[in-house]
Amino acid sequence: MLELQRNVIFGQFVDTGSPIHKMDARIKLIATFVFIVASFLIDSFLGFALVLPLLALIQLISRVPAGYVLRGSRFFLGFLVFILFFQVLFYPGEVPESSYLWRWGFLSISTTGLYTAGILGLRVIFLYYVTTMLMLTTSLVDLTNGLELIFGPLQRIRVPVNELVLVFVIAIKFVPIFIGEVERLARAQTARGVPFDEGGAFKRARRLGRLLVPIFISGFARADLLTTAMNTRSYRGGRYRTKLRQLHSTATDWLMLLLVVAWMLAAWQLPDRLLS
């Protein structure tokens, strides 16, 4: 609790200077999009097993320590297991009589339910992993520029792209700030006799309730401050701004993207072909 930043790494940027960090942000964003689409199309354990080596490869090349990412996903994974437990117990789909393992009123555990929950869990983990890796390897500036360039053409039909991207990026980057804030509050309240570093999981979770009001207040104060800061510096949307950092895509970047697309196609299609 006193070092919460270890357990929640969503939205953080860790610069290791790896080839993935140096990739064009636009290509990384498109690749992430491909991953997201693939996560919805793949619907077998074999398919996800095929994805795994590529993710391991990305992890290796990025030089972000795997242990750091795993430990930083602890809260998220714990929450996921909690949700999936209910998904299995209240499985609403059609279940053949033979697949029931246990039944009590409307609660049940069935192989069909377990299978669906398993696939769902893998899908969410996959989604979480690729978005986390995108943020771990892409700086805020690159992320903003990349998104603005990709969605730029939509401005012709009066979509406020710059504003939307700005809101999205601020929202994501607020997560680490928020975590730091919770940590600071927890530390100060521990000093006053709320022992955040003791007791079981339930007790600790209940103490978190005490942080809600100050967290909201500081959140609003921060938003207010940001607005004032942007106004005093005459912030206007990107159309009027020039950029110091230009994005450049290389042949390697495109090859990487091609690899991702091909790999995802294979993970989607191969299991069916192999099994039929």
Place this chain on the structure above:
Amino acid sequence: MTHDAGEPPIIELRDFRYTYLEGTPRASEAIRDVSFGIRHGERVGIVGPTQSGKSTVVDAFAHLLRLKPGQVFYKGEDVAAPGYDRSALRREIGIVFQQPDSQLIEDVVGADVAFGPTAAGLPAGETRRRVEESLNALNLSYPEYRLRYVHALSGGQRRRVAIAGVLAMHTPVLVLDEPMAGLDPRGRRELLELLIRLQSDRDLTLVVCSASLSDASLLCDRFVVLDGGRTVMDGPVREVLREADRLAELDITLPETVNVVRELQELFPDLPADILAEDELEVELLKRLGAA
């Protein structure tokens, strides 16, 4: 000074090192090597520029970090030893943090100040007495402020509520991190007087963190100077102030009188460098002017 040198320190840091998020790619080394002890009844100023490690040292006192054994001791006991009663430690060391908002727990002033005594299991009557006493000590009249919403108060008032909340716990050790920040000159003077009074009334051990020596020099009798996570100076206030050049190099704000003395030394090279108060300066100057 109210202690004798042979007494063992109440708080002690031994070869203290600390790295935030150790073992992750975002690790940052805050404390490289800090060793010092604080004896009962001492008034110690921990001074240093920003990022020198002051706040980390404060957090270490009450074991608010992931400490390793063998570095931080309270009354001779290792606070990071397995089974050490951290809650008891935190009832002994009261900390007023840099941002008062972070340590306000309840919505209403009275309830917030009562939080510590209640959590320590004191009877309601005693708790009420302490709340009244602490609020009044900080010039927040009990009947007027008791039911006010904490978050509707001004920054200076919130700081005073935060201090009252810590005072109400009657801790033998009081630690204040940048207590003067955000207070107007009158608020500073009042707080200074209050702290001096409390220290003598309650036989407190007082620790004050600051990047400025002007407030701390009036309150403390010993300075520990930190820079880049290391202890660079440690000694009685006057002794430390004698090395004014070195302090100025570290970006530590010197007391006004010391700055004046430094300028005057060009005219009077024999003027002592450890003059603290304006009265002393006057006496020294008159001596020299009379001689001329």
